[in-house]
Structures are given as C-alpha cells and as structure tokens.
Amino acid sequence: MKYISISVVCALLFGACAKKRPSIGIVDGYVPIYASVAASESITQMAPQTIVEGGKIAKLGRYIFQVENNKGIHITDVNNPATPIKKGFISIPMCQELTLKGNYLYSNNLSDLVVLNLTDVNAITVSSRIKNAFPEISLPTPIQTNVYFECADLSKGAVIGWELKKIDNPSCRK
Amino acid sequence: MQKIMKKIFYTIAVFVMFFMASCTKDGGSSSSSADGSSSNGSLTRFITVGNYLYSVDFKNLKAYNISNPATPVLKTTTSVGFNIETIFPYGDKLFIGSNQNMFIYSISNPEAPSKLSEVTYFVRGRDPIVVKDTVAYSTLRNFGTGGTLSVFNIKNINTPVNVNTTFLNSPYGLGIKDSALYICEGPNGLKVFSIYKPHLPVLKKQISNTETFYDVIVEDNILFCYIKGGIYLYDVSNIYNPVFISFIKN
Numbered sequence: 001m002k003y004i005s006i007s008v009v010c011a012l013l014f015g016a017c018a019k020k021r022p023s024i025g026i027v028d029g030y031v032p033i034y035a036s037v038a039a040s041e042s043i044t045q046m047a048p049q050t051i052v053e054g055g056k057i058a059k060l061g062r063y064i065f066q067v068e069n070n071k072g073i074h075i076t077d078v079n080n081p082a083t084p085i086k087k088g089f090i091s092i093p094m095c096q097e098l099t100l101k102g103n104y105l106y107s108n109n110l111s112d113l114v115v116l117n118l119t120d121v122n123a124i125t126v127s128s129r130i131k132n133a134f135p136e137i138s139l140p141t142p143i144q145t146n147v148y149f150e151c152a153d154l155s156k157g158a159v160i161g162w163e164l165k166k167i168d169n170p171s172c173r174k
Numbered sequence: 175m176q177k178i179m180k181k182i183f184y185t186i187a188v189f190v191m192f193f194m195a196s197c198t199k200d201g202g203s204s205s206s207s208a209d210g211s212s213s214n215g216s217l218t219r220f221i222t223v224g225n226y227l228y229s230v231d232f233k234n235l236k237a238y239n240i241s242n243p244a245t246p247v248l249k250t251t252t253s254v255g256f257n258i259e260t261i262f263p264y265g266d267k268l269f270i271g272s273n274q275n276m277f278i279y280s281i282s283n284p285e286a287p288s289k290l291s292e293v294t295y296f297v298r299g300r301d302p303i304v305v306k307d308t309v310a311y312s313t314l315r316n317f318g319t320g321g322t323l324s325v326f327n328i329k330n331i332n333t334p335v336n337v338n339t340t341f342l343n344s345p346y347g348l349g350i351k352d353s354a355l356y357i358c359e360g361p362n363g364l365k366v367f368s369i370y371k372p373h374l375p376v377l378k379k380q381i382s383n384t385e386t387f388y389d390v391i392v393e394d395n396i397l398f399c400y401i402k403g404g405i406y407l408y409d410v411s412n413i414y415n416p417v418f419i420s421f422i423k424n
Contacts, residue, residue, distance in 0.1 A: 115245070
C-alpha cells in the first residue's frame with residue numbers, strides 16, 4: 001500500500017513536471033507520416049531494394065528474408081552462399097516481424113497479422129489478415145531512441161513512417 | 175545381378191543422404207525445419223512449431239492454429255508479463271524473454287501454453303534466449319553500462335539455476351552450433367564462445383568492423399549475421415573460426 005501511494009505521488013509529480021516543462025524551442029525531431037487505411041494496408045511486391053535499416057531475419061529453404069524496419073521484407077536467394085541473389089522486396093507498412101512455415105510467411109502490417117503466400121516468389125499474394133492482432137507491436141513511436149518526436153494523432157490516419165524534421169517544442173520523447 | 179546391385183547401392187545412397195540431411199540442422203537454431211518452419215533469429219517475436227504459430231507482444235503470448243497455414247485461427251491468449259521481447263522454441267517448451275525475466279512455458283498441449291517457471295534478473299536489459307540440451311543462454315544489455323551472458327542450468331525445468339555470468343560489451347542476439355555460441359555485440363562485433371563445457375563459456379574469437387551486429391541464424395555450415403545494413407554470411411565449418419563469405423546489401 002505504501003509503495004502504491006509513493007508510486008501515485010511520483011506519477012503525479014512526473015505528470016505535473018511534464019506539463020509544466022519549459023519550451024525547448026526548435027529541435028531535430030521525428031514527425032509522423034500519415035496514410036489512409038487503404039494505403040497503410042497496401043502490400044505490394046517490388047524490385048530488390050537496398051537494405052538501409054535492416055531488421056530481423058528468417059531463413060527457409062534457399063531463401064533468407066530480412067525485415068526493412070517499418071517498410072517491408074527483402075528476399076534473397078542464398079542457395080549459393082558465395083553469391084547471394086536479391087530476388088525482390090515486399091512492401092509492408094510498419095513491418096517489424098516475420099516467420100515462415102512451408103509456403104507461407106507470417107508478418108505484421110501495422111498491428112495486423114498478415115499471411116502471405118510465397119508459393120511463387122515472383123507472384124506473392126496476401127492470404128489473410130487478422131486485424132489488430134498485436135495492438136502493442138506497432139506503437140506509433142519512431143524506432144530511434146533518445147529522440148524527440150511529434151506525438152502521433154491517429155485521427156489523422158495510420159502512421160506508416162517517420163521523417164526527421166525541425167520541430168517546435170515537441171511534447172513526445174523516447 | 176549387376177543391375178540389382180546398382181539398385182541396392184542407389185537405395186542405400188539415397189537413404190544415407192536423407193539421413194544426413196535430417197541430421198544437419200543444429201539443435202541450437204531457433205526452429206526445427208522438420209516441420210517446415212523457418213530458422214529465426216533469437217530476437218524474434220513470431221515462431222511456428224508444428225501446426226501452431228506463437229507470437230509475443232508487449233505482454234501476451236498468443237497461440238494460433240495454422241493447420242490451414244493460409245488462415246491462422248487464434249486459440250488462446252496468455253498473459254505472460256511485461257516488456258516481452260523474444261520467444262524461442264526448444265522441443266515442447268517455449269522460452270520467453272522480457273526485459274527482466276525468462277519465462278518457460280510447456281506446449282505439450284500446443285493450443286494452451288502453460289507456465290513451468292520463471293527467472294527474474296536483477297538488472298533490466300534486453301533478453302534473447304537460446305537453449306541447448308539442459309542449458310539456456312541469455313544475454314542482457316544494460317542501457318549504457320554494458321551487459322552480460324547468463325547461463326542457466328534447466329535440467330530441472332521448474333527451477334532454472336543461474337550457474338554462470340560472463341560480462342559483455344553491448345549484447346544483442348545469439349545462436350548456437352554444436353559447441354560454439356555466437357553472440358552479437360552490436361557495434362562491438364561478433365564474439366565466438368566455446369561451450370564445450372556448457373556451464374563455462376570461453377571466448378575463442380572476436381570479429382569486429384564498422385558494422386553493428388544484431389542477431390544470427392546458423393544453418394548447416396553457414397552463419398547468417400543480421401547487421402544494420404544487411405546480412406553477412408560466414409563459413410563456420412570450423413565452428414570457432416567464422417570465415418567471411420559474402421555480404422547482402424544492395
């Protein structure tokens with residue numbers, strides 16, 4: 001009970017501090033990129049892309065898959081490890097996770113679980129989608145840490161990315 | 175007669191090849207390919223085991239039936255803890271890492287995972303786990319102050335015992351092949367430990383360059399390293415001495 005009271009007092013104190021924090025002026029910070037529901041759920045196959053913010057990996061059969069953080073999945077043929085061949089890229093907004101079984105790839109598109117059919121890697125199709133399966137995975141915050149950002153306002157649409165800009169007195173930080 | 179001998183020879187050859195292929199996959203890799211599941215890095219939140227897909231989000235473990243792989247069906251949602259970040263399957267167990275705990279769940283009933291035990295760390299950090307036989311290895315990265323490799327004896331799965339702690343620089347994901355333990359050290363590269371004595375990891379080699387190393391998958395004799403800018407491939411025919419093969423980037 002004592003601890004709860006202390007926690008509550010601390011929370012109140014911190015809350016109060018956050019509100020009364022003096023203006024920090026114009027700083028470098030991340031601004032949400034909003035998209036319509038249709039655009040944020042659009043999964044498309046593209047030509048191979050350069051890996052910039054490489055993410056998690058999974059290997060199955062001759063292919064290795066790597067997430068491009070928040071953007072999609074790179075597919076590379078590593079049947080001959082000495083000469084890997086990039087096969088393509090699947091654009092999946094806010095993708096961070098992946099695993100595979102047989103011909104199917106399981107990933108996240110924002111907070112939805114999506115299943116892709118990879119039977120033909122040149123013609124990948126979306127098999128199914130479970131809405132809001134991972135409410136906390138795609139938290140609308142930038143992937144970077146120790147940065148300021150403009151708090152996401154989901155009434156403006158789904159957050160499908162972040163861009164670095166000069167922003168005036170941002171109220172979010174992580 | 176010669177024809178029959180030839181036939182027998184081919185039958186044996188095919189059998190031997192099949193047997194060898196089924197043995198090449200190492201137990202330390204994240205998933206077994208026997209059921210058609212991918213190998214995953216230790217930092218993953220999604221895995222498949224048999225006809226089930228398991229996911230961990232911030233606090234829940236979800237079990238989906240994927241008997242029809244195109245359309246997962248959610249079976250159970252289990253509240254595990256807070257700040258869950260990783261999941262690793264080993265046999266009929268799931269090892270789940272949060273920023274302060276290692277949780278062990280049984281999936282002997284794959285649809286309804288049940289908790290067997292948990293270990294609470296004294297410090298907070300990140301927490302991927304890999305397992306070999308009766309030993310679990312987990313790295314913890316403390317923000318700003320380095321990190322550790324913790325070794326747990328899990329012979330008694332209900333009461334894991336921390337048998338060793340080794341200091342590291344900035345650990346992320348890890349993986350096992352035979353008696354080699356590969357640990358990604360972020361900007362400090364990749365470290366290779368011998369776990370010939372499973373409770374006593376011994377540093378054998380460190381590889382570092384300008385890249386940031388995050389996680390590994392080991393399949394056959396190839397070590398796939400997830401780095402920020404792509405994937406490095408190393409030959410680990412000599413398990414303690416990875417030899418660079420190629421780099422996936424552009």
